Amino acid sequence: xxxxxxxxxxxxxxxxxxxxxxxxxxxxxxxxxxxxxxxxxxxxxxxxxxxxxxxxxxxxxxxxxxxxxxxxxxxxxxxxxxxxxxxxxxxxxxxxxxxxxxxxxxx
Amino acid sequence: xxxxxxxxxxxxxxxxxxxxxxxxxxxxxxxxxxxxxxxxxxxxxxxxxxxxxxxxxxxxxxxxxxxxxxxxxxxxxxxxxxxxxxxxxxxxxxxxxxxxxxxxxxxxxxxxxxxxxxxxxxxx
Numbered sequence: 001x002x003x004x005x006x007x008x009x010x011x012x013x014x015x016x017x018x019x020x021x022x023x024x025x026x027x028x029x030x031x032x033x034x035x036x037x038x039x040x041x042x043x044x045x046x047x048x049x050x051x052x053x054x055x056x057x058x059x060x061x062x063x064x065x066x067x068x069x070x071x072x073x074x075x076x077x078x079x080x081x082x083x084x085x086x087x088x089x090x091x092x093x094x095x096x097x098x099x100x101x102x103x104x105x106x107x
Numbered sequence: 108x109x110x111x112x113x114x115x116x117x118x119x120x121x122x123x124x125x126x127x128x129x130x131x132x133x134x135x136x137x138x139x140x141x142x143x144x145x146x147x148x149x150x151x152x153x154x155x156x157x158x159x160x161x162x163x164x165x166x167x168x169x170x171x172x173x174x175x176x177x178x179x180x181x182x183x184x185x186x187x188x189x190x191x192x193x194x195x196x197x198x199x200x201x202x203x204x205x206x207x208x209x210x211x212x213x214x215x216x217x218x219x220x221x222x223x224x225x226x227x228x229x230x231x
Binding site for chain 1: 202
């Protein structure tokens, strides 16, 4: 199985900050990587697919980059609605695997 | 619009089975794979498996092989996930999710529409 490792596990930031979350795969996943946002008790929401393609309706302050084994999600200008937990997911091969999550909390 | 509506919360005893349903609407049911993903308390997301609604072919995560069964009913556009031999560690929020991107040609893809989740509690 491909292991997905996110860092940091928790990130404290303020409204307006630029934040970056990283995700590392245990082997290459090419660009077959997605990012999700999840709020407590809710389903994950797709933000980014194919490492850097923005899902429709997602604000442009979200962006993704990377390929192979190293990826990042950047939020440029953190908004109050962005405080949540973020997960990466690889879809290179079965089983689909997710990172452990990064919680973005208010500083 | 695409909607996935799951059945309600369940409380089960260890050793029992649970069957969770996921009723879909707003799209052609047989066009898109359906996944099941679970989330234990305070933990991350764990993919359990997927089903192709066209022919009912399934792919399960190794961890759940022999304990999970995913089925579908094309007449009601509903998929089911049954998990047997329940233990306390199976207490979790279970999600169904579908993948509607035209880039997805099989189940190895990214789910983009999710159900609301079904809480399954396993307790004696």
